[in-house]
Each structure stands twice: as structure tokens, then as C-alpha cells.
Amino acid sequence: MERPVALVADEGLVDEVLHAAAVAGCEVERVVDVAALRGPWHGAPAVVLDEAAVVACEAEGFPRRAAVFVVGAGPPDPATWRRALALGAEQVLELPADHERLRAVLADAAEGGPAGDGRVLAVLGARGGAGASVLAVAVGQAVLAAGGHALLVDCDPLGGGLDLTLGAERQEGLRWPTLQLTGGRVPVAALRSALPGRTGGRGGLTVLSCGRSGPDPEPDAVVAVVESGRRAGGTVVCDLPRRLTPAACAALDRADLAVLVVPADVKACMAAKPLVDQAEARGVRLRAVIRGPAPGGLTASQVVDAVGVPLLTAMRSEPRLATTLDEGRFPSRARGPLARAAREVLAALHAR
Template identity: 35%
Template sequence: MRELVRDHAGALGMELSESPSEGTTVCLVVDAAALEHQERAVRTGRLPLLVVTASPEVPQEVWERALAVGAQAVVPLPAGSDGFLSHLAEFSRPRAASRILGVVGGCGGAGTSSFAARLAAAARTHGSTVLIDADPLGGGLDLLIEAPEAAGIGWADVSGLGPDDGEALHDGLPAVDDVRLLAATNHVGPAPEPLARVLTALRPLGSTVVVDLADGLVPDCAEHLDQLLLVVPASDHAVRATARRLRSWQLPDAIAQVVVRRRGPLTPAEVSQDLGLPLAASFRDGPAAAVPLLDVRRRGADRSARRLMAHLHQEQAA
């Protein structure tokens, strides 16, 4: 198994070290017994952790121990070779390059797509911005923002994308008001693997990448995100639904924050406290006729998005 891992690492120009040390990119363990031994290195060195197993079906005890120590993924080899290479390529890239922000609804009808588009509009002043429609069953971000029909790369074109194709992907996406848009148009939206390929390719470009996520894709792409923003209406029903989704996703530590849509009896602070998540922003609905990204307003969700992006930009610079 170690030789197989070494071969995969070598294919990406990486060397396999037997113990985590300064300069290590990722912590790898190859059996369940080694997980507890490596926990300290993972926790203190803030290394991403991949668990590799020779079993085609991952044993339950491996899953349980991997989750307990914060593993990013459990990969069977050789069956999962493509996924393993994708993970290694992602972790070997500088984490301070692009900032990748996932936006997902804590419940149905939360207003996720609208806030994602407004967040992308706010990001334009900080540099290159990509807005990704990653909701296979949604109505389409291109329709929401009234994007004109334009030739360019869509989800139907990314199946052969490699980790070094980020610039070609970025330049091939249609631009809407200085925001690059990856949308499904008339095709089916992304599955987990194409989405992972896209995020891996965009990582080194230094852009802000805003991903409008379907809730079912969150577990598969969480490792690629710098932050996951949960849009939650200020009601008990929405908070309960969000709590259930959080339990099912089993997210990495400190990745999730809440954005409160102030439609309901709860205060933003109460929603944050009930969910045990930091409050990233809160907003009130804007005029019904306003088009996200196209119509930028001084107040409401647009102002909240601007404040949030300014904070994230300062945080990244620091």
C-alpha cells in the first residue's frame, strides 16, 4: 500500500514522508490503527488528513475513526485512484490562492442563489470573480441574474478538465458584468466529480470563487471550500432544518458560518447561537423586482454582501 501511495504522489511530483514534519503538504495514514497515532500531528500542525485503505468497501471502523480525528476523506486504493490523485493535487496547491466560498441553504427556499449572486457582485471590487451554479435541480443562475446568451464553457464541457487547466477554464467562461459564470444552461448541473475538478483547477488563480451549492453536494466538495456560508431564514422551522443538515454533512471544523435572512421572529444572534455557528452576515429582502448581480443596491442583501466580502478580503490579506 505504501508503494502504491508513493507512486501516486510521484505522479504529481510529490515525495512520500513517513512522518509529518515542517513542509509536509498532507498527512496520510494507511490503516485504522495509525489514525489515533497521527491525530496530534494533524491537530497541532493543521495538516489536512487523507486516510487510505486497501479494502474496496471502506470498513465502518475506519470511517468512524477517520471522522473522529477530522479526516478530509477515506480513499480505497487502487479502486479510488482518480479521486486520490484529485485530493493530492488539491492539497498540494497553495491554500492562500483563490478563496472558494460555498453558499448553501439551511432549508428549502432560503434565498441561497440570490445571496450567492450578490456576494459575487461584491467580490468584483477585490479582483477576478467566478460564480458557479452547482445546484443540479435549481432553476439556473443564468436565468436568475438575467444573463444574456453567450458562447462559453458550461457544465457540459468540463468532463476532461485537469488540475492545470484553471486559466483556460476561467478565460473560457462567459462574463456577466465582470463576473465569470459557470452555469448548466439547458444541460444537467454538476455531479460531485466534475465540481471537484473545477474547484481544483480554479484554486491557484487568485480569484474569488462563489459556489451556489445544492445541499446534496456539500459533503463531497467541503474539502475544497475555504468557507461554507449557510443562508438561514430567521425562523424555528428553518433553524431545525439547518441543524439536521449540519448533522448529516459532518463538516470539517470551523468551515461553516451562518448568514441570516431576516424573515421570521428570531434575531440573527439567536439563530447563530441555536446552530452553534459564527454569524457571518444578516440581511433583509430587497425589492422584489431587483435582479441579483445586475441591480446592485445600497442597502439590504447587497450591503451585507459587500461588508462580508470586505471582511473576508481583509482576513485573507492578514
């Protein structure tokens, strides 16, 4: 990927720009004059100019382009601002006061621009052992198999760790207790490099897991991670606990689709009702994934009638699922019932 380019002469401003870039996880290419700027002018994801550079670019007849940002120690004079507009400048940033705004600009550039077209899925289980975590990982695997990027976000600190479900518990990388993120903006590139996961072809699967013990993730931190994945255009899959904690609500409120995994038995149907009511009180309409087997013969239509949510899909039990997970592996059958259900959930997510 091309790097943002900066033509800034004042060393104090240069330090501010480089510091903002370092915080954003972004490298900036410095050039010394407009002749050196002409080459990357069209291809760089962002251009940072000082006032003198704005004047020089206009004098050299540089064409308009998007993502031009002007930095200075104070407000520019009106003539400089008119020249900046002619070049396509989007913002004039006074440093150091506008440091956070500059960091956000460079973070977008590091992520290939503020795509903002990612999708967020929330997965909940009607009761303990319903299989929500397994479905969440299966959706992430489906994204990876299709060549996309998925970010699994574990919001259940009592679930034993989503990395364990994925089979990545021995991989190096940060988990929620060691991430030390409280909010703000985090580049997705930084998450992908710091967290465990796997790659395949052009795609990637990253997991931010809870530890084996520890407190809930902070809601602001969940928001920062979810929005990072969304901005980068990937698929964010949030595994939520049955108890809607503040962190779980932060993810649920941002979901484009929320699914409830309901085993086909009476106890699961009864356990699902309070969770459905809590979600609907927040304006979230769940859709059901009915999981077999049905020991008492309940049909999918009977389950969704009892729970009061529309059916997304029904799936048979995955052969040897418990054994495979206990062996530290995740089911890899592309034609199995779990993989098929994951693809149907993913299709529903991207149809919204």
C-alpha cells in the same frame, strides 16, 4: 503577458512542447539561438531548454532565474544537469513520458504563475428559497465591483441554473452539461473565454452554471474548476445544494469559508440542523447569514442559538428582489442590504 519561451532544436521535442502548450491553452515563443533568447530570458514566465541550449546558455554566462525547465528524450548526463542547476532549472522532463508535467508547467505560466492565493467560498441555504444562490451571485458582484476576478461555480443541478440568477441565461458559453470536463488541470484563462459572465473595469465575473436539467457535475470536474480559480488568485464562489452530493462535498471540502443562509423563521432553523450536522461531520464549521424579515419576531441571536452556528452577519430583505430577478436582472444597489451582506461575507473570506 509575456509568453513562455523555448530554445529546443530537436523537432520531435518541439512537437511535444507545442502540443503540451496547446493543451494548456498557452502560446510558446520559439527562438532559434541563445542570442535571440537573451532578450526574453528575464521577462518570460517560463523558459524551456534542451540539453544543447543548456550548454550554450552556460557558455554565454546567462544568470540564474526561476522557472527554467529542461526537456529531453532521456535523462541528461550529470554534466548537463549541473549546468541546468546553475541556470536555475527546476525540473528535467523526459518526453513524452513527462507530457502531463510539462503541460502543468505551461498552464501555470499561462495563468501568470502558480499564485495559489485565491479564496474559495461555499454558500448553502437552510431550506429551499433561503437565498443562497442570490447571496453567491451578490458576492461575485462585490468581487467584480472591487476590480477582482470571481468564478461562480453552480453545484446545484436542480436550482434552475445560476446563470439565470445572474441574468446571463441568454449569453453564449458553456454550461456544465456541455463543458465535458472530468478532472485534471484546466487553465482559468480557458474557463474565462468559454463561459458566460461580465466584466467591469479591471475585474471579471465568470459563471459555470448547471443546465435546466441534467446530472450533477462530476466531483473531479468540480475540483478541477475550483482549483483553477484558486491557482489564478481569484475568488471562487460555490453555490451548493441542500443535499450534499459528492460534487457539493468536493466544493465544501475545499472551501476557506462556508456560510449558511438562514431565513429568520422556525422552519428554516429546524431544516438547517441536519445540514449543519453533515457539514460538521466533514470537519467544516459553517457561519450563518441570517436573512429577514422575521415574521414571528425571531432575533438573529435566537436563530444562531437554534441552529448552532456562529453569526457572520444579518441582513434585511432586499427591496423588490423577486421582481428584479423575474425581470432577468440582478440587484445593482451598492448600498442595499444584499450588497452590504455580500461585502461582509467577502471580508470574512479574505480575513481567513
